[in-house]
Amino acid sequence: MKDRAQIPxxxxxxxxxPWPGLRSYDEEEQDFFYGRSxxxxxxxxxxxxxxxxxxxxxxxxxxxxxxxxxxxxMLRGEGLxxxxxxxxxxxxxxxxxxxxxxxxxxxATAHALSIERGDAPVSNGDSPTLWEYFHRVRVWxxxxxxxxxxxxxxFEEVFTLGGSAHAAPHISSFLTELADLVENQIPxxxxxxxxxxxxxxxxxxxxxxxRIVLALREDYLGNxxxxxxxxxxxxxxxxxxxxxxxxxxxxxxVLKPGAGVITEQVAKQVVAAVGFTRxxxxxxxxxxxxxxxxxxxxxxxxxLLSLVCRELNNRRQExxxxxxxxxxxxxSQGGVGQILSDFYDRCFSGMGPAVRxxxxxxxxGRTGYRQMIALADxxxxxxxxxxxxTLVARRLLRIEEDRHGVARVELTHDVLTPIAVxxxxxxxxxxxxxxxxxxxxxxxxxxxxxxxxxxxVVAVGGMGVAIWQWSIATDALNLAQQRLxxxxxxxxLAQRRLESAEAAQQAAEAxxxxxxxxxxxxxxxxxxxxQEVQQLQYRAQTELxxxxxxxxxxxxxxxxxxxxxxxxxxxxxxxxxxxxxSQLEAERANQYLIPQLRKAGFTVPAPEVLATGPxxxxxxxxxxxxxxxxxxxxxxxxxAGIPNAQVKFVRGYENSQRIRQNHFEVWLAPGNIPETxxx
Numbered sequence: 095m096k097d098r099a100q101i102p103x104x105x106x107x108x109x110x111x112p113w114p115g116l117r118s119y120d121e122e123e124q125d126f127f128y129g130r131s132x133x134x135x136x137x138x139x140x141x142x143x144x145x146x147x148x149x150x151x152x153x154x155x156x157x158x159x160x161x162x163x164x165x166x167x168m169l170r171g172e173g174l175x176x177x178x179x180x181x182x183x184x185x186x187x188x189x190x191x192x193x194x195x196x197x198x199x200x201x202a203t204a205h206a207l208s209i210e211r212g213d214a215p216v217s218n219g220d221s222p223t224l225w226e227y228f229h230r231v232r233v234w235x236x237x238x239x240x241x242x243x244x245x246x247x248x249f250e251e252v253f254t255l256g257g258s259a260h261a262a263p264h265i266s267s268f269l270t271e272l273a274d275l276v277e278n279q280i281p282x283x284x285x286x287x288x289x290x291x292x293x294x295x296x297x298x299x300x301x302x303x304x305r306i307v308l309a310l311r312e313d314y315l316g317n318x319x320x321x322x323x324x325x326x327x328x329x330x331x332x333x334x335x336x337x338x339x340x341x342x343x344x345x346x347x348v349l350k351p352g353a354g355v356i357t358e359q360v361a362k363q364v365v366a367a368v369g370f371t372r373x374x375x376x377x378x379x380x381x382x383x384x385x386x387x388x389x390x391x392x393x394x395x396x397x398l399l400s401l402v403c404r405e406l407n408n409r410r411q412e413x414x415x416x417x418x419x420x421x422x423x424x425x426s427q428g429g430v431g432q433i434l435s436d437f438y439d440r441c442f443s444g445m446g447p448a449v450r451x452x453x454x455x456x457x458x459g460r461t462g463y464r465q466m467i468a469l470a471d472x473x474x475x476x477x478x479x480x481x482x483x484t485l486v487a488r489r490l491l492r493i494e495e496d497r498h499g500v501a502r503v504e505l506t507h508d509v510l511t512p513i514a515v516x517x518x519x520x521x522x523x524x525x526x527x528x529x530x531x532x533x534x535x536x537x538x539x540x541x542x543x544x545x546x547x548x549x550x551v552v553a554v555g556g557m558g559v560a561i562w563q564w565s566i567a568t569d570a571l572n573l574a575q576q577r578l579x580x581x582x583x584x585x586x587l588a589q590r591r592l593e594s595a596e597a598a599q600q601a602a603e604a605x606x607x608x609x610x611x612x613x614x615x616x617x618x619x620x621x622x623x624x625q626e627v628q629q630l631q632y633r634a635q636t637e638l639x640x641x642x643x644x645x646x647x648x649x650x651x652x653x654x655x656x657x658x659x660x661x662x663x664x665x666x667x668x669x670x671x672x673x674x675x676s677q678l679e680a681e682r683a684n685q686y687l688i689p690q691l692r693k694a695g696f697t698v699p700a701p702e703v704l705a706t707g708p709x710x711x712x713x714x715x716x717x718x719x720x721x722x723x724x725x726x727x728x729x730x731x732x733x734a735g736i737p738n739a740q741v742k743f744v745r746g747y748e749n750s751q752r753i754r755q756n757h758f759e760v761w762l763a764p765g766n767i768p769e770t771x772x773x
Contacts, residue, residue, distance in 0.1 A: 105117070105487070105489065106122075106123070107119075107123045107126040107351070109354050109355075110354070110355070110411075111404075111407060112126050112351035112352040112354075112355065112403075112407075113126075113348075113351065113352065113400045113403040113404045113407065114126075114400060114404065115400055115401050115404035115405070115489055116397060116400070116401055116404075116437075116489055116506045116507045116509070116510070117489055117492070117506060117507075118156070118158040118159040118162065119158075119159040119162060119163035120162055120163065121162045121163060121166045121167060123163055124163045124164070124167045125351075126163075126351040127159065127163035127164060127351075128346045128347045128350040128351060129339055129343035129344060129346040129347035129396075130156070130159075130160050130164050130339075130343065130347075131164075133160060133164070133334075133336060134160060134164035134165055134168060135168075136334060137149060137160070137164075137165055137334050138165060138168050138169065138172075140332050140333075140334055141165070141169070141174075141243060141305050141307060142172075142174075142305075143332065144327075144330065144332040145276055145278070145302045145304070145305060145306060145327065146276045146305075146306050146307075146308070146325075146327045146328070146330070146332060147305070147306070147307045147308070147332050147333070147334065148307075148308050148310075148318070148328065148332065148333040148334070149161070149307055149308065149309040149310075149333075149334050149336070150309070150310055150311065150312040150315060150333065150334075150335055150336070151311070151312055151335060151336030151337070152311065152312055152313070153311050153508040153509065154395055154396070154397040154398070154507065154508060154509050155336050155337070155338060155395065155396060155397075156336065156339075156396035156397065157247070157309050157336055158247055158248075158309075159396065160336065161176075161178065161245055161247060161307075161309060162178065165245075166178075166245075169243055173238060173239075173240055173241060174240060174241045174242075174243050174305065175201070175202065175205075175207070175233055175240040175241065175242050175243060176243040176245055177197055177198050177201045177242065177243065177244055177245060178245050178247055179193075179194055179197055179244060179245060179246050179247065180246070180247050180248055180251075180494075181193070181246070181249075181251060181252065181268075182466075182494075182502075183251055183252075183255040183261050183265075184255075184465070184466045184467075184468070184502060185500075186260075188261065188264040189264075190264060190265075190267075190268035190271075191221070191223065191224050191268060191271050192221055194224060194244065195221075195222075195224070195227055198231075198242060198244070202233050205235075207233050207234060207235055207240065208233065208234040208235075209231065209232070209233050209234075210231070210232040210233070210234065211230060211231055211232075212230035212231065212232065212296070212297060223271055223274065223281045223283065223284060224271045224272065224274070224275045225271070225274045225275050225278075225279075225280070225281050225284070226281075226284060226295070228242060228275060228303070228304045229295070229297045229298075229299065229301075229303070230295075230297050241303060241304060241305060242303075242304045242305070243304070243305040243306075243307065244304065244305070244306050244307070245307040245309065246306070246307065246308050246309065247309045248309065248310065249308045249309060249310040249318075250310040250311045250313075250314040250317070252265055252269070253314050253317040254314075254461075254463050255463070255465065269321065269324060269325075270324065272306075272325070273321075273324045273325040275304070275306065276306055276325050276327050277325065277326065277327060278299075278300075278302050280299065312335065337393075338393035338394055338395055338396075339393070339394040339395075339396055339399070340393070340394070341365055341366075341369060341394065343394070344365045344368070344369070344394035344396075344399055345358075345361055345362060345365050347396065347399060347400075348361040348364055348365060348399065348403055349361040352403065352407075352418075355407060355410065355416075355417055355418055356403075356417060356418045357417060359420070360417075360418055360419065360420050360423060363420060363423050364399075364402060364403065364406070364418075364423060365394065365399070367402070367423065368394055368395070368398050368399045368402055369393065369394050397507060397509060398434075398509075401433065401434065401437065402433055405433050405436075405437060406418050406422060406423065409422060410422060434509070434513065435513060438490070438510060438513045438514070438517075440488075441485060441488045441489075441490040445477075445481050445484075446477055448475065448477050448478055449477065449478055449481045449485075450517070451521070452472070452475065452478045453485070453490070453491075453505070453514060454514045454515075454517055454518040454521070455518065457491075457503070457504055457505050457514070458505070458511050458514045458515060458518070462511055462512070462515050463511065464504050464505050464508060464511055465504065466494070466502040466503065466504040467502060467503055467504075468500055468501070468502050469482065469493070469500075469501040469502065469503055470500070470501075472503070482503060486503075489506055490505070490506060490510070491503050491504065491505060491506060492504060492505075492506050512704055512705055515702075516702055516704070519699070519700070519702055520671070520699075523699040523700075668695070668696050668697065668723050668756035668757075668758060669696070669697045669698075669699075669754065669756060669757055669758070670691055670696045670697065670698045670727060670758045670759070670760060671698075671699060671702065671757075671758070671759045671760070672687070672688060672691075672698060672699075672701040672702070672759075672760045672762065673701070673702050673704050673707060673759060673760065673761045673762065674701050674702070674703055674704075674762050674767075675703070675704065675705075675707055675762070675763075675764045676703060676764070677703055679701075679703075679762065679764070679767050680700075680701045680702075680703050682767040682768075682769065683701045683762065683767055684700070684701065686734060686735075686767065686768065686770075687731070687734050687736075687762075687767060688701070690730055690733065690734050691727065691730055691760075694726065694727075694730045696727065696730075696758070707761050707762075707763070708761050708763060709763055710738060710740060710763050711731070711736055711738060711739040711740070711760075711761065711762050711763045711766045712739070712740060712741075712742045712760075712761045713727045713728050713731070713739055713740070713741050713742065713758060713759075713760055713761075714742050714743075714744050714758065714759040714760075714761065715741070715742075715743060715744070715757075715758055716743075716744050716747035716748070716750070716753050716757060717747070717748055717755065718743070718748070720755070720756060720758070721741065721743065723756060723758060724741045724758055725741055727739075727758055727760060728740070728741055731760070734768075735768040736762075736766050736767065736768070738763075738766070739760075
């Protein structure tokens with residue numbers, strides 16, 4: 095129900111490290127929490143006004159930070175006692191109501207408050223219902239009575255994780271208790287006991303000495319509306335939607351806590367880099383130095399802002415700089431998306447592949463949501479268990495304890511799940527490809543064994559052996575003649591290609607001389623000329639390499655005669671990854687687009703669904719010499735009814751081992767895939 099421990103000293107925000115990154119702000123870090131004063135005051139007003147407040151916003155908008163570092167300190171200063179709660183849906187024996195009561199009493203004890211539980215519960219010795227307990231209990235700070243505020247954070251997990259056969263009955267029972275508390279209606283069990291004993295409770299049942307806040311992602315408001323028949327107060331408008339930060343708020347969030355490590359000018363540059371507009375949501379993936387200053391029209395995702403500031407500050411410390419400089423910001427290639435991906439990859443530095451497999455397979459469900467795993471269950475894999483503290487220190491994972499004291503681990507933030515899913519999908523494709531190749535080799539070995547067995551049987555046949563040998567000799571003679579004809583044709587082809595290569599080389603040398611003359615005469619035109627020279631040299635080298643391979647093949651000794659079944663495997667083909675923005679577009683891509691790409695000679699895995707991407711359809715390639723392949727893909731897209739696709743070269747991977755040769759990515763803009771195939 096509550097965080098396992100306080101934030102480690104090395105991870106706390108300080109003047110030298112003023113941003114928490116992906117981790118949300120804690121209540122003790124309120125002095126570093128800026129940019130949300132107006133929202134905090136409005137949410138405080140709603141909590142004071144009514145029993146139930148619904149607090150919602152998109153994932154990563156900063157709801158938990160605003161609750162802990164903004165709302166909670168304000169509530170405490172006005173005589174209210176906030177308790178942050180999160181239902182542990184991974185508990186094998188869930189008792190949610192008892193967990194809420196225990197968390198409330200633990201929090202009161204931690205703050206040295208006095209608890210007065212009132213008269214004996216109506217429930218004849220059983221654990222009291224939430225309605226009974228919070229009507230009877232009194233909590234005091236010396237002479238001041240405090241009002242409990244039960245804050246259920248990440249309440250959407252009731253819908254995402256609470257639908258399992260194990261959890262559903264417990265969730266239903268808990269929601270009934272919560273509805274009784276919100277609506278201030280006597281629970282059915284309590285009413286029956288009152289009828290039996292004829293003794294009403296010794297507390298006033300017409301008062302509601304408590305407040306309740308439900309905080310959840312806004313895409314689950316529809317699920318919440320389904321609880322209105324059970325909890326009519328949900329239909330009231332005591333709701334608050336948290337929006338992205340404005341540029342001014344974001345500047346406060348960067349500059350005020352980080353005044354000692356960043357100037358106002360550089361802070362504005364960071365805000366402009368992280369910001370995105372409704373007209374160009376794909377701007378998050380544009381490199382910093384290409385985005386310009388659009389701060390007046392930007393909206394800022396707080397978690398991205400905090401992560402970028404944290405990563406830039408880490409680089410400042412690594413380079414032993416006193417301040418985050420404009421040059422440091424401009425050197426961050428790839429923009430926000432690349433910083434997030436680099437952060438994820440860097441967390442696994444120095445670890446074996448089993449650790450990454452655990453995170454991507456066990457901590458992210460098949461549906462793409464975060465899920466928790468008990469630490470005790472990981473001990474069977476020592477390599478993974480030993481890596482957990484490091485991953486927690488690197489802020490990729492966090493650990494929480496349930497009411498039984500069982501430690502459970504999960505990803506730090508929802509924003510990491512699409513990255514983990516993307517890596518998992520690529521790994522699965524690679525594993526399936528390797529498995530298919532292994533099965534192909536095994537099948538080939540079985541065929542060889544079968545042929546040898548057949549030869550042995552034929553040899554025992556006596557006279558039939560001679561006839562079989564004569565047939566084989568005839569076939570071998572025919573194959574040898576065919577091989578000789580092929581060698582002669584290959585030599586002729588090699589000679590023609592060699593002549594073509596020499597001509598191309600001469601053209602490249604002439605172009606190089608012309609380039610030198612142009613460079614001396616008109617320096618401004620040299621970049622285009624240099625690119626043309628490079629292409630001519632590449633074509634010459636390609637022609638020469640092809641002719642050498644053909645000549646080598648022609649002069650090579652003839653291989654043993656092989657059966658048709660043991661022919662050499664086909665060469666590897668270019669691999670193309672398709673990225674879409676919704677499941678519907680993934681289905682359309684599978685139906686109309688991917689078959690045409692495969693027909694054009696590209697290996698295309700299943701499309702990946704990502705939450706963000708460019709506003710225009712892009713075909714990305716990562717090595718200059720692979721531009722022709724990207725243009726082939728664009729041509730195929732246009733034939734498929736996507737006319738506005740464009741080629742984009744992504745720098746920085748020319749010599750990278752992380753991306754294989756002939757690796758292409760198709761990023762489809764929303765609504766670009768036709769509903770019916772192009773004719």
